[in-house]
Amino acid sequence: MKQRKPGCYIAAVLLAGLMLGGCGNPNAKANTAESVSASDSETVSESEEIVSAEAETENGFETETETETEIEAETDPIVIVLDPGHDSEYCTRNHPDLGVNEQDLNLTIALACRDRLQQYQGVDVYMTREDGSCPDAEHQGEYCIEKRTGYATDLGADLFVSLHNNGTTGVYGAEVNGTEVYVSNYSAYTEEGKKLGQMVLDNLAQLDLNPRGVFVRTKEEKGHYDDGSVQDWYYLISYSVEGGHPGMIIEHAYMDNPHDNAILKDEAQLKAMGTADADAIASYYNLQIKTKTEN
Ligand SMILES: [Zn+2]
Numbered sequence: 001m002k003q004r005k006p007g008c009y010i011a012a013v014l015l016a017g018l019m020l021g022g023c024g025n026p027n028a029k030a031n032t033a034e035s036v037s038a039s040d041s042e043t044v045s046e047s048e049e050i051v052s053a054e055a056e057t058e059n060g061f062e063t064e065t066e067t068e069t070e071i072e073a074e075t076d077p078i079v080i081v082l083d084p085g086h087d088s089e090y091c092t093r094n095h096p097d098l099g100v101n102e103q104d105l106n107l108t109i110a111l112a113c114r115d116r117l118q119q120y121q122g123v124d125v126y127m128t129r130e131d132g133s134c135p136d137a138e139h140q141g142e143y144c145i146e147k148r149t150g151y152a153t154d155l156g157a158d159l160f161v162s163l164h165n166n167g168t169t170g171v172y173g174a175e176v177n178g179t180e181v182y183v184s185n186y187s188a189y190t191e192e193g194k195k196l197g198q199m200v201l202d203n204l205a206q207l208d209l210n211p212r213g214v215f216v217r218t219k220e221e222k223g224h225y226d227d228g229s230v231q232d233w234y235y236l237i238s239y240s241v242e243g244g245h246p247g248m249i250i251e252h253a254y255m256d257n258p259h260d261n262a263i264l265k266d267e268a269q270l271k272a273m274g275t276a277d278a279d280a281i282a283s284y285y286n287l288q289i290k291t292k293t294e295n
């Protein structure tokens with residue numbers, strides 16, 4: 001039984017098309033993302049209740065001695081794949097004025113996220129890359145999105161989370177700031193995705209990042225999923241759906257906005273973002289911090 005039913009997905013990347021161009025997705029234009037207001041997230045506690053109820057009834061035995069160990073033994077770990085967006089070989093156009101490279105920011109955040117998640121029990125964490133190189137050595141470039149999501153698919157991931165940073169003009173001084181989370185339009189994933197996305201947004205807001213919203217962005221020209229819903233705009237999300245797992249994109253901050261740029265230049269803040277993401281994910285899946293005795 002899985003307490004995993006994921007909700008979320010990873011979104012993909014491409015930012016808004018803006019200058020950051022993005023991992024090979026030629027469609028990465030930004031415009032209108034349909035806002036999914038945060039008020040959808042009232043039911044967060046529901047999933048927790050379900051999870052704990054299942055855990056209790058699942059181990060059929062009622063003897064006092066078995067209870068604790070059985071619950072743990074029977075729960076498969078949640079598999080989370082973290083995808084630090086872009087890499088040094090492709091995928092990002094970084095304006096020299098900004099003083100930051102998106103692929104490096106994303107990696108620092110993702111590594112902190114991984115480290116924090118590993119402090120929880122019941123979760124296995126994987127990374128699509130742990131350094132600057134492209135995860136797809138053979139193709140690089142635009143194929144690397146497929147490689148990244150395919151990695152999650154091969155692992156039977158419960159959730160694929162792509163971590164990014166944003167931009168509008170690409171020139172230091174831009175007005176727009178804050179965090180955006182993109183989740184899937186696939187019907188089985190949308191509500192749960194919004195729930196998790198809101199939790200991520202709330203945690204990042206504690207770091208003085210403006211919570212812009214949780215969005216679903218679709219592209220009619222890509223066609224429909226098997227459930228009839230319109231495909232997601234981002235390939236990081238639509239490939240995830242096709243791979244059988246949700247995908248989510250977190251655009252942490254705007255590199256070209258002075259307020260956000262200052263935060264992004266502070267490594268402690270970057271790590272705090274990763275920790276915030278991890279704690280949101282852990283909270284969504286109702287994970288508990290490891291006790292000292294369990295490694
Ligand atoms: Zn690449």
Ligand SMILES: [Zn+2]
Pocket residue numbers: 013014015020022085086102164165
């Ligand atoms: Zn990006």
